[in-house]
Amino acid sequence: EIYFNHTLYNTTPIASTNYFKLEASAKKLLAPEAYDYAAGGAGLEKTVAANRAAFDKWHILPRVMRPVQPKRDLSTTLFNRTIPAPIIMAPVGVQTLFHPTGERSTAAVFGQEGLPYTQSTASSTGFANVAAANGAGNPRWYQLYWPSDDDLLRSYLTTAKKSGFEVLVVTVDTWDLGWRTRDLDRGFFPFINGVGVQIGLEDPVAHEKLGFDPLAKNATEEQKQMAALYHTIVTSRGVSPVWENVGKLREIWGDAPILLKGVQSAEDAKLAMKYGLDGVIVSNHGGRQIDGAVGSLDALPAIVEAVKRNLTIGFDGGIRSGADIFKALALGADFVQVGRPVLWGLAHQGEKGVRHVLKSLLADLEITVGLAGCASLKDMDRSLLVEKRG
């Protein structure tokens, strides 16, 4: 039994507070193809490893004897909303692979904590059900896989807006799927092998284009397969988004914030600024797209230097502990996203497991911030880190 007492960890422990032990325990609970789908990456998984190795290149240099009592303030303001901590749910598709409650559980827990929840276009739960689980008035973001069909683009964004999604996150690194060897070896592709991409299946414009409603009672198996393929093809197969089309997003989404997710080059971050985007998320999709791509944290400092004053900067890839979050924030990220840790929690009893993971990260971060001599996130900067040499 795990026992500890921390005001930010007021919930029931699950399996372990150590990420790696939690992952091992989740592996035992999951179908092998589900575990591999989440744990794996592209190619030889060098970038999955690089994401972790990048954190080891930095050490925290704590300051002491500072007035950090009684409580550390982790709150921050993103796009005019104050949130209790800079931790956001990364967009992750097909979550019912990991627990039957899927997105309902993750959306519920992030909502309860008042932390932004990002719904993926590849979600196995539709907009309305995610919004309901997340709770009225909570910060909700929508992650777009940019459809090649403009009518579908308009329909997705309009439904997202209506369902209370406030920030648009456009993932630009996955217009084709990376060479994911674990899934290839199994012939496993969740959208085709039974987990529906619900946003596409529910979309009225998609129904018009298909000429049928794949969710109707009388839909045939063949129609369901066709609909799954249609959705996959128009959203993430072979059509690369281009800068010149950013205007289309702005026209539909209006003045509300738009971020690009999957930016690794400072030059692209500058282009995002030039094209009027509100922010970038430094990410390599958890090492799932380009094997051999730079570790995500390694890409962060140059982007901070290039656009920090003008754009909001998010970060993801390899965050496993409070210290990891500390390092990303001290290097200049405005917020971090977590992916796999939440999934391993989800695999353990749905909502209860997700709550355990999120509360653990919050408590761990709060302790680390305080012990490093910071009373709030404003006190955190690069002077609290040393770069490992050699």
Ligand code: FNR
């Ligand atoms: C993802 N990720 C992802 N990203 C995205 O923009 N849309 C999506 O649908 C998905 N789906 C998805 C499924 C699974 C199983 C994983 C593990 C990841 C990438 C995700 O948003 C994020 O970039 C990484 O997961 C961050 O790395 P960590 O925290 O998992 O190491």
